[in-house]
Amino acid sequence: MVFDEEARRSLKKGIDILAGAVKTTLGPKGRNVALDKKFGAPTVTHDGVTVAKEIQLENAFENMGA
Numbered sequence: 725m726v727f728d729e730e731a732r733r734s735l736k737k738g739i740d741i742l743a744g745a746v747k748t749t750l751g752p753k754g755r756n757v758a759l760d761k762k763f764g765a766p767t768v769t770h771d772g773v774t775v776a777k778e779i780q781l782e783n784a785f786e787n788m789g790a
Contacts, residue, residue, distance in 0.1 A: 726785055738789025742779055746772040 726734060748755050749772040759767045759778050769775065781787040 731785060734783060734785035735789035738781055738783075738786035741781065741786065742776060742790040745775050745779060749775060 745757070749757060749770055754770060756768050756770050757775050759769060759775070761767065761778075767774075776790075779790050781790055
């Protein structure tokens with residue numbers, strides 16, 4: 725269990741990681757992102773929603789933020 729400031733820091737770190745990955749796809753100058761999956765070929769996408777759905781972090785509290 726994590727409480728108070730440590731919990732907020734973990735959640736914020738997860739949010740920041742997600743935002744950093746998604747913001748690269750935004751706007752007319754947005755870049756493509758390659759997603760490596762456990763099966764099949766990697767997927768190249770320009771869609772922020774797809775990128776956000778694929779993010780899985782090892783730390784459970786950071787993953788909640790993402």
